[in-house]
Amino acid sequence: GKLTESEYVDKKSSEYNSKEEGKGDQWKAAWYGDRKERFEPKFLELFDKYMSEVGITAGTEGAQYRIEINTDFTEPGWNVGVMRQNASVDLSCKVKKIETGEQVASIRIRNASANNFWGTDFTSGYRVQETYAKAGRELAKFFIKKAKLRKIKD
Numbered sequence: 532g533k534l535t536e537s538e539y540v541d542k543k544s545s546e547y548n549s550k551e552e553g554k555g556d557q558w559k560a561a562w563y564g565d566r567k568e569r570f571e572p573k574f575l576e577l578f579d580k581y582m583s584e585v586g587i588t589a590g591t592e593g594a595q596y597r598i599e600i601n602t603d604f605t606e607p608g609w610n611v612g613v614m615r616q617n618a619s620v621d622l623s624c625k626v627k628k629i630e631t632g633e634q635v636a637s638i639r640i641r642n643a644s645a646n647n648f649w650g651t652d653f654t655s656g657y658r659v660q661e662t663y664a665k666a667g668r669e670l671a672k673f674f675i676k677k678a679k680l681r682k683i684k685d
Contacts (some may be wrong), residue, residue: 536604540562570663605620617644620642643662643663643665
């Protein structure tokens with residue numbers, strides 16, 4: 532079956548450390564660091580881009596709902612030039628009313644995968660970053676469709 536994220540991270544980290552001292556520790560730090568620096572901003576950038584087309588902006592002021600997003604599974608994929616495995620992520624999103632904490636929606640994004648068309652995605656951080664971008668776009672599109680939001684005219 533699938534490994535939990537911490538099992539995966541520990542396994543990869545020790546594999547890298549056995550090949551080259553300290554390499555696994557660096558990889559592990561990047562795995563968690565990339566979230567704040569790369570994955571979350573990418574998700575938000577695309578989510579905001581699509582939501583802004585229907586006049587909705589994400590932010591703290593006057594917000595009525597909060598979206599909690601959890602990464603359930605990450606497949607970083609691989610690319611060795613002649614063969615590749617696409618990166619993908621599974622996310623679960625809970626939409627809650629800020630005032631009451633009541634959950635109004637639960638959405639699962641399964642296997643959000645993005646391909647770099649030219650195949651130049653040799654770093655796992657870049658591949659995973661693109662999957663978060665795709666997930667942000669898909670979540671925004673889902674909200675727009677469900678709420679039957681219309682694009683605003685310029």
